Amino acid sequence: MNASVVRAERHATVRRWARGCRRERLMDDVALVTIESAHPDDRRRLGPVFRSLAFFFAAFAITAAFALVMLVVKPPDSGAAVLALILGAGLWAATEGLKGPLRMADTGIEAVTALAGAAFMAGGSAYMISEVLKVRDPAGARLFALSVVVLFALTALRWGSTAGALASTLWLGLLLGQFPQTRATWVAAGLILAPLALRGSESARLAPSHRRACGAVLIMALAGLYVALHIGSWDGRILEQGSSWLFRAGRSAALPVPRAFFKVATAVVPLALLAYAIVTRRRLLLAIGLALGVVSLITLRFYVHIADLWIVLSAAGSGLIVLALCLRRWLDASAEHERAGWTARRLSGDRALIQAAEAVVTVVAATPRATAPEAPRFEGSGGRSGGGGVTSEF
């Protein structure tokens, strides 16, 4: 990533943060103007709606252009693979041009060209590995997985693509599944990658987009570690069998570890993450810990029949509401409205966006089932409609 792109990203980060603080009245207009003038923006950017449209139409245009060439030229398989490689390289060159001389940032187009470039080259490399290099499975599959890891990692390294980092880490997991002792390898990879990614996500030396990419790697590494230690994945031998159905490789041997270890790990990993996140005040880790905690609770319900589902759901819902209210009251009750660096007050973020998301989810999830528009009839067994998302027959 060249210096001007990094500088532009740093300026954009500061400007965005300052606007968030202004919205929450943490600073006045004078401070905002001062910060914005000290961090000028020299990039062409699009707002969220235009960016989404640009992303969609750019992806559509690239796919249609490739289909057009294929339909007109009608190349053999080898020609299609070469075309895919050429198109991929061309898209990467276009990304360089868009981010460099054309000074585009956050337009959606450069994100599509970088990712599509990697995808087309991965497709082309699959053919080259199996038909030109004549490398057969499982070695061929391993080589292909390695090529995908490298290609998407390059998009993350060169252009700070978060999606590229996610895809690369995912394929790294699949690649590691090709070797003996998959579960142990996943645990080791998670334990090595997570601290590195955490450090990278906060490093002042890295560009903001690289820090976000490290955040994505952190999420994947911790998710992989949790899957490897999860009691359900152990009982189902998911990792041991997964490699065999995905790449037709041999089954991986199971670890000589007692089942109780995985039981404990399923409970302990989310709790340990939550504790670490609370003590060190890291919101990303808190979110990951909460998500994994929910999965562990669902697992508990799956293995142990505590009560009927309606009781579990009602109790979990009531518990969450009470817990959130108590936490809010406890945080807010102190003199400075904060405890150990945590506050329940809003410091930044877009409130309107959160409200819009809540409205959409509520309308989709909680609107009663529609009645038939033509000749509504009474149903003796009870209505099929209901409020509050109730759609059952009574």
Next chain:
Amino acid sequence: MDPDVVAAVEHLHRGRLLPDQTAARLSRIARGDLVSAHTELRVALYAGVLLLTSGVGLLLKDNLARLGPLTIASAVGLAAAACFAWVARHAPRFAWGETPVDHLAFDYLLLLGVLLGSADLAYVEARFTPLGSNWPWHLLIVALVMAPIAARCDSRVVFSLSLSTFAAWRGVSTSLVETSLWRFAHVTGALRANAIGCGVLFLLLGFLMKQGERKAHFEPVATYMGWIAVLAALVSGIGTTTSEELLFTFATMATGVGVAVYAACSRRFGLLAIGLMATYIAICALFHRAQPQDALAALWYTVTSLALLAGLFVAHHRLKEPE
């Protein structure tokens, strides 16, 4: 922690461009020494409401014989009443303008009360059938009860739910949007007419709210839901064979263009995207009526997508959507 922001705040503070107090607070936030759990608490409350209402939904479905209908109806009604009592205690004074509430839980306990209340009403209607063969009317009653609650408590979420429940009474659900955009399944004329009717009604309601300055900040909810209902209904009629489908294609195109122009003039970027997508779908349907060869279709999508990309940049240059 964001090292860029830390550096920026320190730089501005050293240059005496930020007052000491502001710089100290901002620096703490940027360094991660002060972190907000506001969003996490909101998500927990919202998830709690959805889980609880799902649990109550299952209770109403599965435990009728064991607990008895009257017990269930009373228990759910009491829970809803408790929520409304709490809301009444914390509700701000009524005003036609925006009345923000400071309490984090206000929106969620209000939503819980509304959802439990409407579930209870639906249960009572299904079990005791007070409306007889007119049972779908309970949806209208629920929608009409929700609307004043939304206005009194200044809740956009409850207002959205009121509109979607009204649409459900007329047979229109979110599945229509899904059907029109992805599945191209057969949608009946009556359903389409109901969707258009609901959409027009929502648009009229939004217009009146804005003009009369009566909860004018609810207007975007009504306008967006109105246009989505109208355009989804029109798109569901599009096809490449019959003359009726051609009529719907032209109607979609004209409406889509109208929405896009109106949205561009009023700087409503989400609406602009909806109008543009509807127009593009209609134009592509028109193109496919000519039964083009595959290569020509691929050329069409390449050229039109690139043209739209160029158009987006021109439009953005004029409109300047905020980042």
